Amino acid sequence: MNSSANSTMPIANRTVFFVSDGTGITAETFGHSVLTQFDMKFKQVRLPFIDTLDKAHEAVRKINEAFEKEGARPIVFSTLVKTDLAKVIFASKGMHMDLIQTFVSPLEQELGVKSTHTIGRSHNVADTEEYKNRIEAINFSLAHDDGQSDKNLSTADVILVGVSRSGKTPTSLYLAMQYGIKAANYPLIPEDFERGKLPSCLPAYKHKLFGLSILPERLSEIRNERRPGSKYASLENCRYEVNEAEALMRKEGIRWLSSTAKSIEEISTTILQEIKADVRIY
Template identity: 55%
Template structure:
C-alpha cells in the first residue's frame, strides 16, 4: 500500500479549495493557514459552485481519484453553507477535510443561542449600497490615475503611491481600491526626477498623501527583464541606480516607504493605513 503522506518535498501535496459559492472565502482562509507551513510544497486547485449533493459526491470522487493516482492524501479546505451538501462531501471524500464554516459557525450558534442563515454567498453579498458605490468609484479613480496617467484630480486621492517603475505600485493601488474603497493614485519616479533632484511639481502639492514603495535591485532586475529583456531599463546597474536614487529622494522629502520585495499586498496595505492614518471603509466581498 502506498504511503499517503510521503515526506519528500519534491512531490507537491494536492490541495483542493471547494465551496458551494465562489470559493474565494475558502481560498483566503486556506492561504492564511498554509502560510504557516513555509516548507510545504503543494499544488492548489479551486472548485467553486459545488451547490448540490450530486456535485458534492462527484467532486469528492474526483479528489479521491487524485489520491489514488498520486499516493498522497489531499488537503481539502471547504466552505459549504448547507449541511446536506457538506455531509455528502465529507462522507465521500477520503482527503484530509477542513470544513472551515463548521469550525467557526457551529460554536457560534451555541454561544449566541441562534441558528445561522446557511445561505450561499452571504460573505460576498452587497450589505451596504453606499459602501459598494464607494468601491466602484475608487476602482474607477484608481484605474484613471494609474502610472501617472493624469495629474488632474490628485487632490481627491486618499493615497498617492510613488516609486520606480515595476516596484508594485499598481497591484497595491488596485488592492486598496477593490478591497477597501480607497481612492489611490500612483506615480512613477523616473531618472529625470532624480537628475533634477526634486519631486514632480504635481506631487509637491499633495505631499501629505505620498507613500513610497521600493524593491531590491535584484528583484527589480528580474521583473523588468521579463518585460524588456537585455535592455538598459532592465539592467542590474540601472536598477541599482534607480533604487538608490529613489530612496535618497524619499529620505530627503520625508516620504515614508517600505520595500515590496518580501511583503505581501496585505502587509503593505496595513502599513499604509497605519502610516497615513486612513479611515478603513467597510470591506466589501
C-alpha cells in the first residue's frame, strides 16, 4: 500500500475512490500501482464491504458529491464481483476502472469455464490451509525474533542474520505475513566478531541462512534515532560492525544483500527468489 508521492508534489483536485465488495485491499493495491505513474497526490477514499444495492447507491452518492464539489470526474478503482453491484457503481459520475469486470470475462473464455462471482474471495480466507500457515508463520517469526529462541529452528524456512537494525525484524514479519514463510532472525553482535564465529546454534542450519547488510552511514543514522550520541550509533562503531559482519558472512559462505535503499517488499522478494519460494501451487 505504498505510494512514491512526496511532499513537493502538486495535489490533484480529484478524489480517488477504492470501491470493493470485500476489504478493498486489492482495489487499493491496483489503484496505487496505476496512480504512482503520475507525479501528483490525490485525496483517497476507501469504500470497502460494498456488498448490497443500498451500499452501492450510498457509494455512488459519495462519488457524485465529489464530482459536484471538484467539478471533475472522480477516479474510481474497483474490484466488483457481482454484476448488479458493478452496474450501479458504473452509473456514477466517476471514471471507472474495474479489475474483475475487465479481466474475468476474457479469462472465462480462455479457460472455457464460468467464474463463480463470489464476493471477497482474495481476503476472506480465514478457514483455508494457506491462511493458517500465514498465522502460524507470524507466530513463529515473533517467537524467533532477534535470536529470542533457538527452539524449532529446523522448521524455519529462512534464518536472517545481520547487525542490529539492518532490517531483519520487519523483513521476517513481512515474509511471514505476506507469504507464510517461517522466518527466524538472529543478530550478529560484537561477541560473535571477537570469536570470529557464527552464534553457536546457527552452523547446523547454514543452508537456511540469509544475510542483510547495510551501509555504515545509513546504519548510524537509524541507530542515532534510537540512541542518539551513543557509541552503539557512532559511525566508527557502525563501520566496525558492518565490516566484521560482512567478513564473517563471506568466510561462512552466507548469501547476503544490502538493505540500504530497499523496502521490505524488495528485500523479501529477493529472498524469495534466493530460497526458491517463487513457484507455488494453490
